[in-house]
Amino acid sequence: MSHPQAIVLAGVLISILTLGVVTVVGSQKEENSTSNTKQFGGHTPGYGTYETTGSVLDPTSLPTDPNNSVVEPMKFLRDFNYGRVSYSADGSTIRDFTIIASDQSTKEISPGVSYNVWTFNNTVPGPTLRATEGDLIRINFINNGSGFHTMHFHGIHPSEMDGVFEGIAPGGKFTYEFLAEPFGVFPYHCHIQPLEEHISRGLYGALIIDPKKPRANADEMVMMMNGYDTDFDTENNFYTVNGIPYYYMHHPIQIEKDELIRIYLVNMLEFDALNNFHLHANLFHFYKSGTNLVPDEYTDIVTMNQGERGILEFSYKFPGKYMFHAHKTEFAEKGWMGTFLVTEPENAVNASSFSNITEIITNITNGGSS
């Protein structure tokens, strides 16, 4: 045995195997020769702007595909469905709504992320239904899904209208009929077991019942806090307000200085015990469940458990850009954040009406504290 030969042979053996490895491991795609670089990372304070020739992964600055988006958050924000109005013999208002449940479509819930959502009327969250105290609400519910679904409303109604014990079969129909009472803001959701699944997949929405004497004029919006567990490990991967993470970061909500803002805030987040809402550079009056005309609290954070909700009222004193987000910062950093863009009123006519509103608020505030 001559050992130099052994060494040479061992060397050859190693080189052959190395070559094999290098070909497998080195099979990276060749760099694009095109020099169209994109910027990313610059919008977070403290982080520099970087340039890349590749793809930008950034839900904080990129929108979802509008054609397959789970919801249009800007439209949803101020979209109140009052139903088809008719009147009964005694002159009371009847509001008919048609709600279709489905569970087969896969939609984009965050830029690039597709998820099989279960929906009421094709969006998550479902439509915001609105009525006035004493109206007759009639929900023509159609189950277009592949499994049993129902609609369970919070509020006061008879047992058979509670949407719990009588599941509606696929292809089935049911009419939920009840008087709108009391006034306030209520969640509605599917109540089929496993409840956690039916809710977390997206079968929920808000029902607003206005008091007979309307609340003061305001720029009204609904905000539904939710989350998505896209990898089914009973932990949310995304947190949002109104369905798409970070949406109001790249699409700020435009409001006017000194204008009364009223937010109907509902927490339909599953898996996490609590969620909250924090408003920057301002405080709001909070009406727990919206069932009282006197605010419960004057604060900048409200914390809610699953299913809890309320009404927030505030107005901005200074123009500019202001954040709002979950002060459970984990949720904020997984999508539950947004911004208000406060601008000067467009014309004097509006400005005069604001002073009225401010007056009303002041009255309410005084009423609350006295």
Add this chain to the structure above:
Amino acid sequence: MMERERGIIKENISKRKIVFFGIVPFAILSTMIVLILSYPALFFSNPIKPLPEISIEKVEFEPLKIIATVRNTGHSEVSIVQADINDRIHSAAMEPDNKLERFESAKVIIPFTWNEGEPYGIGLTTDDGTRFEKNIQFAILTPQPTVKQASYFALIGTYVGVIPVMIGLLWYPFIRKLSLNKYNFFLSFTVGLLVFLGIDALLEGNEIVVRDISSAFHGQMLLIMVAILSLVSLIYITSKLVRNARAKSSESEYPVYTEASKDDISNVSSVHSSRQHLIIRPMALSMMIAVGIGLHNFGEGLAIGAAVLLGEVALSSFLILGFTLHNTTEGLAIVAPMARSKKLAIAKLILMGLIAGVPTIIGSWIGGFLYSPVATIIFLGIGAGAIFQVVYSVGSWMYYNNNKALTSLPIVSGFILGIFIMYITGLLV
């Protein structure tokens, strides 16, 4: 003539038949593949989209950014749409782009102010919302291939690989003076060490497989396969070389103990048994051990470099001391068979020490600068195979020099002690 022609024709026909029957299964198989690929609906009424799978193979920490190398190890194309650090979403870029073909890899660049010495979880989310995570125990600025960093690795490699082996070589005069029984003890002690090192290489490879290699690569199988391949081919190569060498020169050059001279080292003569030609000369055995240990140390160097790169360990002086103690025994393994050789060859001894030790340095460079888990387990596999081949060679040398028996007390106790010493010194690492 006619008979013969007929015979030839018959033979041709039967050959054609053989070829035909050899091809038939392939033909059927390829037809089936073409059909399934062209009309999947005919076979699977409800084709299920395979689950995406990606693996984050490497995470590098650079000033103000974290760079993850990700590979698509699933069965279909996948898009990566989101990056996070510690489960908090961050803006990121992906180069060349975020669509990965099967087995393709790309880099995800995440601007982030990370803190040295802290653990981080790097997460990537695919287009179906599945999140994949890689945990880093200890963030450390990724070693850049600078002269300073290279000499740091060289220093570690020297301490861990070269110096201990050289110290071990100093046992040469001691081993030389031993009687055959005591010699047998040390030789089997060496075998014990080597068995430990071989198993150690496989376990270390398995750790890397579990940590860094996606199941798509069948890492464990790759590791074992490479080890077996290396073992079998090295056994074949050495036996071939030994046969050739025997054919060229007289056998008296190869000292082998006869039964009569079992206890007398100086009385060396040749034995002409039929199996004798398979036994390898002591000097060659030493060289083979040196090469085997060199391969093992190369793997060890890769692992050390990778550990620094991946932030797995902070290389403390205690750890380096542990490696040094552990590896000193490797020098002993090299000199043990060589002590039977008549001539003292200091130059060769030093050469063998370098062959065994220097690969640690080279390994730490490669592991630290160009870490690839697949390459690392391949080297560990080769190393393990080479070590087991040496175990085989030393074992058969002892077998034929001890009356075809390996059950004497010195041999058995040496073997057990060898493994045990490695285990004890291994606790320091």
